[in-house]
Structures are given as structure tokens and as C-alpha cells.
Amino acid sequence: MKAVAKKIDVIAKDRMKYGLQVGVTEERQRGADEWRQTTSVVTEPVVYGRYIYKEQIVKFPLKHTTDKEELSVYSIVGLGEYGKTTLAQLVYNNERVRNHFDLKIWIFVSDDFSMMKKWNKFKSLLQYETKGASILVTARLDIVASIMATYHAHRLTRLSDSDIWSLFKQQAFRENREERAELVEIGKKLVRKCVGSTLAAKVLGSSLRFTSDEHQWISVLESEFWNLTEDDPIMSVLRLSYFNLKLSLRPCFTFCAVFPKDFEMVKENLIHLWMANGLVTSRGNLQMEDVGNEVWNELYQRSFFQEVKSDFVGNITFKMHDFIHDLGQSFMGEECISYDVSKLTNFSIRVHHISLFDNKSKDDYMIPFQKFDSLRTFLEYKPPSKNLNMLLSSTPLRALHASFHQLSSLMSLIHLRYLELNQSPITILPGSVCRLQKLQTLKLERCHFLSSFPKQLIELKDLRHLMIKNCHSLMSSPFKIGKFTCLKTWSIFIVDSKTGYGLAELCNL
Ligand SMILES: Nc1ncnc2c1ncn2[C@@H]1O[C@H](COP(=O)(O)OP(=O)(O)OP(=O)(O)O)[C@@H](O)[C@H]1O
């Protein structure tokens, strides 16, 4: 006993000597958890069984645009989830196509007949403004393809069972996991239930990646979900996969329905919004950003996210497949809305998260509602609404993205944790922002006249991310930045000889 006590004393002294903190570290499984680590390297999924199609389609624009001046439109037609968009992406990124065209554009529209008028406008614009242009469209319906395309459609057949199996296997047996015969047998039965849907096979495979327990595989095979939506096996798979998520991950995923379909989300941004809404919190030695990273990675590993890209500085962007978006939206109902300003109608007063978009109108608009008692997130992407100040006062808002003019009304948003100001005509960040005691994230983008921060900014004790982008008039950093003890991101430091603005401030961070 004495010897043990002596040893503990030595350890305690060493702890003091090296300034180690007392804390509880979660014991983590090695190996199995390694995939959770964040990396800027994004692994592109393998595309199975589409080589011949790709070769055929690539030839079309290359051949036809050289000898014709008019616009050529090709189409890929196939049932939902057969892999049309994936094939179109292969063609779009093909080296020969890249070298052939000076300019390439990727546009997302739905199979919506109201788009036809716009489509014709777009087509004639391309036809007369450019020579030898070429369009590749994807559509689920023959009729859509026949209206749009000027050549025969490439009819996509479903992937062969063996290709679908390869896709499932690639997800389920990643990280060199042993392909045990009993799991392979169950997996093959599961793949048959996917009826040719690449998305279903991918999601199902990735949700089984986390367990080698045969019983769990059998329980998925025999799950009641298959009977609940017999006519829609894809939704069965997606729902099954959703209910396989840990409880803490589910609201993080459904929150993503606040963005419109096909929206390119920024990983870091999404994590900050999760934090603001209390959807991720610190755990043990992990800070809330680390937990957010873990959650994001798990959702990605389970194929809820796709088209993941990393830019040259490591910013990660990604999208959700529109079926996955539908899944999230189905759980959120009227609590989460992404709205096109041109189609504004009344919102439910129960709405929690809103994003407003508009691609057409250049005018300010009025939001047709008066009071939301439960509004938590408001993301307004151009143009600014006329009644925003009045609307947001007295809401329990946690996250706000807007291009405000009158920032004084921010003062009442005492719960605000995330504030993103875009193109605001401010010259100095107003004092009202400094009163937002709970603010964790402050982002200022394209505030072209912003030149300085008020000294009171120091009162934002919880500030973790202060991010400035394209604010070219900025002349100084915040006063005594070293006092922001929680600060993790500060994107630009302007050195000044005045006290409180020098490099010495950095040593406290
Ligand atoms: N040949 C393939 N090999 C591997 N993965 C694939 C393949 N085809 C599609 N996928 C994957 O399956 C998912 C659905 O594919 P995709 O979005 O291309 O289908 P789609 O036919 O365009 O669907 P929709 O009809 O909804 O537009 C994507 O996550 C994609 O990465």
C-alpha cells in the first residue's frame, strides 16, 4: 500500500510540474473510431458499371459541336436513383470534355413543367450568344427528356446486381473489414431489396459498416420498415438508416433541411449553426467543434452527405441528395422551411428554422407574418426584407444570417449565438452587437465600409469564431484580442503599434 501511495505522490508531483489538468478522458476504441478523425482529404466514391455509357455520352458533344453551330441537347433518362446525375458528373469532369469546352456550367433544376418557359429562354440565350454550345440534361421522365433534348435519349438501365452488390460491399466492408460468409449472404439478400436504387444500396451498406454482429444484420433484413412502405423501398432504407442513428445525431441531420435542395453547404458553417442551436455540446475533453466534427463525419460515413469537396485551404463543402433532403424534411414538417421569396405565403407560427432564398427579385420584400415565438434560426440570402427588424425583435433567435441596415434591433436578441452579416453598409461594428453576451460566432462578409471594431467587443466573452471575409476597408483588429480566451478562429490580424493592438496580444490566445 505504502509503495502504491508513494507512486501516486510522484505522479501528482509530476502533474503539478508539467501543468497537466485533471479531467475525465473518454476511453475510445482504437481503430474502429479512426474514421471519425477529420481530414481535408476527401475520398471520391467509386463509380461502378457505367464505363460504356460514359464513353458513349462523352463522344456526343465532342463530335456534334465541331461540325454544328446550333445548340445540341442530350439527355440521360432513367428511374429515380439509377445514377443519372453521377453519370452526368462523370461526363462533365471527363478530361476530353474539359479540354474541348472553354466554359462549363452545372445547373440544377427539378422535373417541373413550370420550368419549361425558363428553359426555352435559357436555350435561346445559349443558342444565339454562343456557337457550338452543348447541354446534357438528366430526367426521370421520358416526356421531360423529349421536350428538352434535340437528340435521342440515353436510356439508363439499372445497375446489374453484381454492380449494386459491389457498391453495397464497398460501403459495408470498408477499412479492410473481413467479408465473413454469413454477412455476405445477408448482404446479398439486402441488396435485392434495393431494387436497383444506387442510393438505397449505398445508404444501407454504409449504415451496416458500423457492426459485424450477424444478429444486427439479420434484424435489418427482417425489419418491419420493409413492410411499412412496401411500394417505396428507397424510403424504407432511408428511414431505417435514420432510425439507426444515435438520438443525438438525428436533430443535427434533420436541421439540414433548412437549406434548399441541392444547396452546397459548408461544413464549418453547419457545425457553427448546430452549436448555436445547442445541437452539439462539449463532451469530456472534446470541445463543441470537435463533437460537431464527429457528428458530421458520422453522417458522411453513413452516406447522408455526398459530393464532398475540399478547396485548397481545406474548406469542406458538400450536398445532400434530394431524397435525403426529403427524409429530413419529413421529420421536421413545418418546423423547418427553406423558402423561395417569390413564392412567399404564410408560415406556420411553429416554425423553428427558416432560410429565405431568391434568385430573381432585386427588390426588398415583406415577410408575410408578424410573430414567431419559437424561431431559432433565420438565414436570409439576398435581398434584404423590409420588415426584418420588426420581425426578429423578441424572438428567441439563436442564429441569424442577414444583410442588416438597422443593427440596433439586434440588442433584443439576447440568446443569439451565431451572427453572420453580409454586405451590411456599416463602418464600425455597432455597440448593439457587443451586448450579445452569448455570441459564439461572428462572421462579417463583404461589409465594404467596415473599418474598425468598438472597444466594447471585449465584452463578448464566449466568442469562439470571429471571421472576416472581403471587408477590405478594415484598418484594425479588435482591441486586446488576447482577452478573448475562447477564441478559436480569427481570420485576419492587423498589426498596429498602439497598445492593445500589437502582436503581443497573440501570446494569450
Ligand atoms: N454507378 C454508380 N456507382 C457508385 N455509386 C453510384 C453509382 N450511381 C449512383 N451512385 C450513387 O448513388 C446515389 C444516387 O445517384 P444519383 O444521384 O446519380 O441518382 P439519380 O438517378 O440522379 O437520382 P434522381 O433520379 O433522384 O435524380 C449517389 O449518392 C451516387 O453517388
Ligand SMILES: [Mg+2]
Ligand atoms: Mg439526379
